[in-house]
Amino acid sequence: MKIVVVTLPRFREAGMRIAAFLEAELVPYAPDIFAELYGKCDVIVGVMSAGIAVRGCAPLLTDKWHDPAVIVVTPDLRYAIPVLGGHHGGNEVAKRLAELGIEPVISTATEVMGRPSVEETAKTGGFTIVNRSSTREVNGAILDGDVPIIRVQAPKIVVADPGVSVLVTDSPYVIGIGCRLGTTADEIRSAISAACKDADIPENSVTLFATTLKKFHEKGLHEGIAALAGNLIFLDDDTINKQIPATPSRAEMLGLCGVAEPCALALSKTGSLILKKTVYGRVTIAIGR
Numbered sequence: 001m002k003i004v005v006v007t008l009p010r011f012r013e014a015g016m017r018i019a020a021f022l023e024a025e026l027v028p029y030a031p032d033i034f035a036e037l038y039g040k041c042d043v044i045v046g047v048m049s050a051g052i053a054v055r056g057c058a059p060l061l062t063d064k065w066h067d068p069a070v071i072v073v074t075p076d077l078r079y080a081i082p083v084l085g086g087h088h089g090g091n092e093v094a095k096r097l098a099e100l101g102i103e104p105v106i107s108t109a110t111e112v113m114g115r116p117s118v119e120e121t122a123k124t125g126g127f128t129i130v131n132r133s134s135t136r137e138v139n140g141a142i143l144d145g146d147v148p149i150i151r152v153q154a155p156k157i158v159v160a161d162p163g164v165s166v167l168v169t170d171s172p173y174v175i176g177i178g179c180r181l182g183t184t185a186d187e188i189r190s191a192i193s194a195a196c197k198d199a200d201i202p203e204n205s206v207t208l209f210a211t212t213l214k215k216f217h218e219k220g221l222h223e224g225i226a227a228l229a230g231n232l233i234f235l236d237d238d239t240i241n242k243q244i245p246a247t248p249s250r251a252e253m254l255g256l257c258g259v260a261e262p263c264a265l266a267l268s269k270t271g272s273l274i275l276k277k278t279v280y281g282r283v284t285i286a287i288g289r
Contacts, residue, residue, distance in 0.1 A: 001042045001043060001089055001093075002025075002040075002041040002042050002043070003022050003023075003024035003025075003041065003042065003043040003044075003045060003093065004024060004025045004026075004027060004037055004040075004041045004043070004044055004045070005018050005019040005022065005024050005025065005026045005027070005044075005045045005046075005047065006027055006028075006029050006033055006034075006037070006044060006045070006046045006047070006048070007026065007027075007028065007029060007046075007047040007048070008028075008029045008047065008048050008052075008075075009028060009029070010075075011047045011048065011075045012028075014047050014073070014075060014077050015047045017077075017100070018045060018047065018073060018077075018097065018100070021096075021097070021099070021100055022045070022093065022096065022097075024045065025041075029046075029048065029052075031056075033056065034053075034056035034057050034060060035056075035059075035060060037068070038060050038067075038068065039068075039270055039271065039272050041068055042068055042069065042088075042089050043068060043069045043070075043071065043085070043089045043090065043093050044068050044069070044070045044071070045071045045073060045080075045093065046070065046071070046072050046073065047073045047075060048072065048075070049072070049075075050072045050081065050083060053070055053072050053083060054083060057070055057083075057084065061084075062271060064084070064085060064087070064088060065088075065132055065269070065271070066268070066269070066270060066271030067084055067085060068084070068085060068089075069082060069084055069085025069086070069088050069089040069090035069093065070082070070083050070084040070085060070090065071083070071090050071093055071094050071097075073097065073102060077100065077101070077102050078102065078103060079102065079103050079104075079105050080093075080094040080097045080098075080102045080103070080104050080105065081094070081104075081105040082094050082104075082105075082106065082107070082108075086106065086107065086108040086111070087108060087117055087119035087120065088119065091104070091106050091108060091111055094106065109139070109143060110139055110142055110143060113143055115142045115143055116142065117135075117139050117142065118134075118135045118138050118139055118142070118165045118167075119135065121149065121167070122167050122170070125167070126169065126170050127167035127168060127169060127170050128167065128168060128169070128170045128171060128208060128267070128269075129165055129166070129167055130166040130167070130168055130233050130267070131160075131162075131164075131165065131166050133162070134162060134163060134164060134165040134166070135165055137162070137163040138163060138164070138165045141163070168207075168208065168231040168233070169207050169208075169231060170207075170208075171205070171206055171207040171208035171231075172205055172206075172289065173199075173201060173205060173206045173208070173268075173274070173287055173288065173289055174206070174208045174209070174210055174263075174264050174267040174268050174287070174288045175192060175195065175206050175208070175209045175210070175264060175285060175286070175287050175288075176209075176210050176211065176259065176260040176261060176262070176263030176264030176265070176266075176285070176286040176287070176288065177191075177192075177209055177210070177211045177215075177221065177259070177260060177263070177283065177284070177285060178211065178212075178215075178251070178258075178259035178260045178263075178277075178283070178284035179211075179215065179218060179220070179221060179282060179283045179284070180282040180283075181218075182218075182220070183218060183220045183221065183282045183283060184220040184224075185219075185220045185221075185223035185224035185227060186220075186224070187220065187224070187281055187282055187283055188220055188221055188223075188224025188225065188283060189224045189227060189228065190280070190281075190283075191280035191281065191283035191285055192206075192209075192224070192228065192285065194280050194285075195275055195278060195280065195285035195287060196287075198275060198278065199274050199275040199287050201274070201287070203228075206230065206287075207228075207229070207230050207231060208230065208231055208233065208267060209225050209228075209230050209231065209232045209233065210232075210233045210234075210235055210263035210264065210266065210267050211232070211233075211234060211235070211259060211263055212234065212235060212237070212240060212251075212254075212256060212259050212263065213234040213235060213236050213237070214254060214256075215234070215259075216234050233267065235263055235266055235267075237255060237256060239266050240256050240257065240258070240259070240262045240263060240266065241255075241256060241257050241262070242266070243257065243258075243261070243262035243265040243266050244257075244262075244265075245257055245258040245261035245262045245265070245277070246261055246273060246276050246277070247261055247276055247277045249261070249277070258277070259284065260277045260284045260285055260286035261273065261276065261277045261286040263286070264286040264287055264288035265286075265288050267288065268288030268289055269289065270288075270289050271288075272288065272289055273286055273287065273288050273289070274287050274288070274289050275287035
């Protein structure tokens with residue numbers, strides 16, 4: 001988890017103390033500092049008024065899955081207030097600051113009520129949430145009572161309603177895949193290997209792969225990802241078209257804004273790509289972080 005502490009000049013001493021404790025980078029406040037940090041860190045700790053932090057972040061907000069967590073620490077070092085991303089590192093860092101005598105002010109409903117959220121369950125178990133839109137309904141149900149966690153062992157076919165959160169093994173990267181009709185498993189594996197090499201990441205560091213539901217019947221795609229012991233997620237058109245890909249795509253003919261890039265972005269943690277859409281023979285790959 002990369003943490004950056006932003007402090008106004010007059011509160012630099014307090015900022016230095018927090019940064020040293022969190023082993024974080026310390027940077028001075030500037031009007032565009034939040035824009036500079038977005039997408040480059042997981043947590044921003046601002047030693048300043050909440051108003052400054054909120055106004056700085058407001059124009060940059062996308063969604064809770066891709067925005068960094070933002071914590072405001074009052075200049076007197078009395079309170080640490082997660083204003084964004086409580087479930088995504090904000091609450092955790094605020095609680096760590098309690099060791100400095102800074103009181104965490106937590107507003108996340110599940111945490112305040114002592115209930116385990118979907119996000120907390122995923123993090124504790126080393127999972128990632130596939131259908132993120134489900135968490136609102138499931139977390140609401142968790143507030144009302146116990147929600148069972150059911151682990152399904154392969155081979156199985158699972159049909160899940162919208163109010164069911166689906167978790168798979170976590171992965172620091174997600175590979176979005178597009179392919180031509182009839183692409184073989186060997187072509188899929190070869191393209192993934194080449195893409196990981198181009199992105200300078202270990203091939204075994206990726207366990208999450210995503211493509212369009214329109215490719216569900218591609219046997220080579222299923223077999224290629226199975227050989228890598230990966231999880232292959234098929235995304236619906238609405239999920240794909242909510243993304244903003246970096247590169248134009250001929251997938252518009254299929255009613256999609258793209259395949260490889262938007263699929264990688266949809267399941268990425270930071271909403272950023274470390275490898276833009278790249279073509280390897282009959283396979284197109286993009287890698288999100």
